[in-house]
Every structure is written in C-alpha cells, then in structure tokens.
Amino acid sequence: MRRRYYGGRRRWEFVGMTRRELYGLLTGIIIFALASLLPLVNTGYGLSLGVTIAMYTVLSTSWALFSGPTHYISLATAAFFGLGMYVVGGGLEMYPFPILILIAAGVGAVLAGFIGIATLRLSGVYFVIFTLGLAELIRQLVTWGQTTLGTSSGLYVLTNIDEKMIYWQLLVLAAFVYLIGWWINRSKLGFALRIIGNDEKVAAHSGINTALVKVLLFMVSGSIAAVTGALLAPRWTYIEPTIAFSPMLSFLVVIMALIGGAHRLWGPVLGVVPFALVWDLITAKFPNQTALMLGIAFLLIVYAIPHGFIGLGEKYWAKYKVWRDRA
C-alpha cells in the first residue's frame, strides 16, 4: 500500500481516511451491529431501556454537533422533539409515516432557522434564555390552539409500529447522526465551526459568515431532534403537550452530552449510557428527588469534570504518554 505524508497525518490514498478514522469506523459498525441485536434478546424492560438510551444518544450527539464547538447552550431540544411528535400525531390520518418524518425534519429545521436568525447574532445568554422558554412557549400555544379549535388537548397516535421498530429506527438515525458529525468534522463547515468556537472575531476576519454557519448547524441539530420526536410518537398511544414538550428532556440532554464530553463526536454517548441507567434508577426509587439529582449533576459538570469523561480520559492519556516516554 502506498502511503504519503501531507497535512501532518498519514493517509491512505484510496479512501482518504486516516488509520484512526478507519479503526473508529470499524468499531462503530461492530457496536451498532451488537446494539441492533438487543430486541432479539429482550423485548421487555431491557428493550424499553434500550429505546431510551438510543433516543438520548441521538439527541445528545446532535445537540453536541452544534453546542460542542460553539459553546451556545441550547435548551430547545424539548421544543423540537415535541414538535416532531405533534407532526406525527396530527398528520397520521393524512400522510404515511415516512412522509411525516420528512415533514418533521423540515419543521424542525425551519423553527431552528428562525430562532437562529433572531438570537445567534447575540451573546450566548440571550440564546440560552430564549431556548429555555421556547418549549414552554410552544406548549402554551399548542394547548391553546387545541383547546380553542378542538375539544381535547391531546392526540391519539395509533400505529402498528412496535417498540422493536422504534428501537431499530433510532439506531439508524443514530448511525446517520454519527455519519453527519464525521462528515462535518472533516468538512470546511466543521473547520469554520471550530474557528468560531475559538474566536468569533478571527473567524469573521478570515472570511467566515459566522451567523450563517451557526444557524446552519443549529438547523441540523434541531431537525434531528424533531425527527427523534417523530420516531418516538408511536411509543405513546396518546400524546399531550405536557408529555411532548417536557422541559426536563432538554436539561437531561445537556447534562448527558456534557458529562460525556461535548467536544468529541463520541463524547455524548459515554455520558448517555451511565446517566440513563442511573437516572432510570433514581426516577424509580426516589421520584421526588429528581430535581435535586439534576442540580447535583450540573454542579458536578461545572466543578469536577468540565470537559466530561472524554476530557478526563484525554488528560490521563496525556499524562500516561509523558510517563511512558520518560520510562
């Protein structure tokens, strides 16, 4: 095999991938293959937990696509998610399910575009505040719309899609998110995003349309969250605004992504798996202490592991390398 140097990295010419990327891809494929076997082993509690983990993996990873490099903390996940759910709930009688998924993606992207244009020119505080209230705002509007136009505030979602199908669909979506993330990281868009995350002024003076880049990425992230909501709608037979637009979802997504490490594509999933398991335990054993636990998780992130598990790993790996080179 011919090799040559450029970009300071060793590349294999025929695929244009580094050895590390290739190993990463192979590991990814193996993990996904193993994960897809779960419904054949367990269809009860295990599968239900699997759906939850797959859902948070998709949401946290797509959240980190935008928030990782830009450091804008988005709390809009619940808004996109709920909207996606309502697209399915409201359109099921008119369109087939796959079309609704596409519509959800479009609606999520458009909403993200509007939010982005209104807030991403400004400092991060404005963005956080805006997204913090967004889910609540949409919930109020949906509730109001449904009660004034119709009679009840909920919608029936009657499909023959079972939990197994939902799980597999989520896995496919997760694979898609990783591919997008991988592609963005090696594209000009990803490079622009990293420059913006370092210094927005330098980015602008290097010719980057910073607002456009941020809005585009936020649209990708919002669209994926909306699709996730759409895919999960059949899990409930009856959806209500309080379920669809639960603000807790946004916070959990932020915590999981940050605990894992939002600056790497593989970071969030490392936070999702342990946190989802712990969270499941807490909500079962101490349903009244969830807020307290969330608070402690936030403080842990800020004061103990500011770069997540991945950051910790990288730190000790660097130390190990120094030690190894010395020995």
Added chain:
Amino acid sequence: MDIIIIGMLLGGAYALMAMGLQLQYGVARIMNLANGEMLVAGSFAAFWIFTGYQYSPVLSIVIVAPLAFGANWLIYKIFMRPLVKRAKSEGQLEVDSILSTFGQSFILVGLMLALFGGEYFSYSYLEEPFEIMGEAYELNRIIAFLFSAVLCGSLYFWLNRTRLGLTFRAVSVNAEAAGLVGINVPRAAALAFGIGGAVTASGGALLSMFLTFDASVGVIFTMKALVIVIMGGVRDIRGTILIAFVLGLAETAVASLIDPGLTLAAAYFLFIIILLFRPEGLFGRRSV
C-alpha cells in the same frame, strides 16, 4: 381600565424581582438562573411566617431580606467566585455560570420540594376589596405594589446617591477600570450578588400575598426577570422598571382578553420583537 390597574400592580412586583437580577448581572456579571428559585424561597418564607406566626408578609421582609442576602453572598463566594477566577474568557465564564446556576436552581427546587412538598400554596391576607375609581381591587395587591414601589425607589436612590451605589455603578460600567481606581471588585461583586438576591426574595414575599405558588414555579419567574432585564437594557434601571410594567400590562391583557394560559407567550412575543429590532435593549446603548 381593570387591565391597566391590575397590570400596573403586577408590574410593580416584577420590577422588584428584575432589579435583583439586574444587580447580579450588571455588577457581578453572573446571569443568575437560580433567581426565580430565590424568589420562590422568599414566597415560602413569607407563607411560613404568616401561617406559623401570624406576622404580616410585609413585615417578613425584615427577616427574608437579610437571610437572602447572606445566602446569596455565600453562594457567590463558594460557587461563583472560583468560576470567575478560573475563566480564561468572558464566554467561558458565561457558560460556566449558566450551568452552575442551573444546578443551584434545581437543587433549590429539590430542597423546597423536600421541605414543603409539591402542592400549590397560597394564603389569604388582606383579601378585602379596595376601591380605585369606582372599581374594587384586592387590598393585598395594592399593598404589595406600594411596598415594591418603596423598595424600588429606595434602591434607585441608593444606587445614585451613595458611595457603595457609585461603586456598583462603576464596576458595572467597566470592572477593569474600577479595579484600577482602587475599587475592590470581587468584594463589590459579592455584595451586589447578595443584595440582588435579597431584593428578589423580598419581591417573592410580596408576590406571595396574591399569587399562588409551588416549589417548581421559579423557572417561570427567572424567565420573566431575564426577559425584563434584557429588554430594558442590561445596565439601565429605568428601562427595567418601565419594561416590568409593560410586561405586567401585556400579561394581564393577554390573560383576560385571550387566554390565561398564554402569559409566557406574551412575554416571549415582546422579547422576540426587541431581539429583532433593538437587541441592545430599549434604553441600552449600542455596545462598541
């Protein structure tokens, strides 16, 4: 007419809570997302003092304010100061303080849930009619408004006329330059954070006289306070007070004319308009 007066009365208490947040953000540079929980804690304290010891909620401020000051001062020293010290850039401090104060807000919610449970709370204090221009209003709203006005006024006067007020304003305009002329910026920041918390908690005590509240309602107040501060212009108290009234009016109008479930939507509608057309706030100067 009803809407205008009820809206004004509500706006008074909003002004107080927003001024607390503004002190914290303007001087200490911390966007305190646990602000609403501090307000609810003030409400709970007033409730507890009123139902347990029959002291008037107005009087309870005498106890609530110093306690809240101490608590917030400690929070600043323990949680916020290390973040300020380690921050390499303003952006990093912003992200860290947002996450940290979120954590604090959840912990406060958790503690209040553990102490008081998840029910809705309210108590009846001075629920007598009081006539203004031929219409009857609840006396408790009017008392709450009057005390808010007194507190707002004295705070405004204090910021503009006293040495400590001048210090605060100097730090808020330019912390670095304030440090150079001999102002102890960390001390001023801690004091402002504490006073801001005390002001907010007093607002909570006053609001509890006529609003129903529960342990997890704080986030709604946080959002409203944030919207008011940003819309009014981050460093301008007059803007804050004006917007607090605008918001009180808008909410009351939407609640009584369209649907009571849409109050937050009303606040957000105003917020979006300001963000799109005057992002520096109504009275804010365009930053350089």
Added chain:
Amino acid sequence: MTEVTALSIQNVSKNFGGLVAVDQMTFDVMEHEVVGLIGPNGSGKTTMLNLISGFLKLSSGQVGVFGKSITGRSANRIARRGIARTFQLVRMLPSMTVRENVAAGGVFGYQRYWGVELDRRTNFVIEQVGLGGKDAMPVVALTYIDQKRVELARALISDPQLILLDEWLAGLNPKEMEIGIKLINELRFEGRTLIIVEHYMDAIRSLCDRCIVMNSGAKIAEGSPHEVLSDPEVVRAYLGDNDA
C-alpha cells in the same frame, strides 16, 4: 506602469455616542504601496483599521477596494474581497495547532484553498514567516514573536490584496524587532500592499513609502516619512503645544 488605487477612503467618520473617533478621513493607497498610519495614542489609527476591516461599522463615508465599494459590509465579506489583518493584541485560536491557526485564514478568505492545495499553501507561508518545524505545536506554547508570526501567516495565506498590520511590531524586544522589520520588508519587496499602524518610528522610516498622520481622529499630514516627521504640526501633535 500605471498606478492602480488599491484602497480608497472617502470622508469616513466614526462616532461612539458623542465622541468622534475618526473624523472625515480621506486617503488612497496604491497597489504595491506600503503606507504607514501614525499618530499619537488615541488618535484613531486602530479605529481606522477597524473600519476598513469591518470590525466596526462606519458612521458615514465610503470605502472602496480596487474600485468596488465595500462600504458598510460585514467583516467576512470584506475579508473575501481581499483585505486581511492582524490584531493589536494577538488573537490566537487557543485550542488549535500552529498549522490549523494558519490554515484558518486560507479556507474562507480571498483565495480559498482546501485539501492538498491548502496543505501546500500552509507549508509555504509557515516557511515564509519563519515558523518551519513548529507547525504541530499548540499555539499557546509559542513565544510572543512566534504568535505574531502565526497571525501574519494567517493573513498572508489567502494572498490578500491588502494587509492591515495593527502594531505588529509592538511588544517585541530589539532583536525580535529586527527580525520583524526584515520580515515586513520581504513582503514589501514581494509587492504586497500594506497599511502599517506603528509607534516605532525607525520602523516607519525604513518600511513605508508614504505616511498618513492622524491626530484626534483627523488627518493632519501626508507624505514621505521624512517629510511628515519634520512637519511642525506633526511634531506639535506628538509633543503637545508647549514644546513646539
């Protein structure tokens, strides 16, 4: 050879509230020319550069590059039109390597590179500014002059039509200063068009074809370095009225 106007500034003003920082500035910069923008502290030099690069929005006036207006454009569009700059206080991209810091200027600017071409171009400017062998280092580990070199390379990589150097030599020790002046001189012989804001007069004398002197936001003199530095009004601006 006919002279081509690279940059034309007409009646450009900037006020912050009531304070006029730049007052009705008018001047041209020819292609291949090195122009020094000098004046006492607070005379509006850096603000002027910020107006050209789009860091600040101008209050009134016109700015044109090679005959095309860039008045009121945002910084990224101005960069794409071929104006690159360095900053008064160096601005590094701290989480990135030297190589990535430099490449950042060459992907979205005037000339845009990617892939193999970007690698080649990055190697070239890294060598040119004297950072050879340091390209894998994190920028935070660099000395001050090397950070300045990174900024210069980031500006050069897109082969811009005009480069703005905002006190690029400030903060260097005498030895480094010598190296710095040599580096800028090389750019000059390459035929680059430069605007240099600098306090160090020896550098201005040896580098600039022409000088524009600002005081209180307005232009008070223009001409060869020798001419303007002996102009009594310029001397008065620098030293104050009493000493003149």
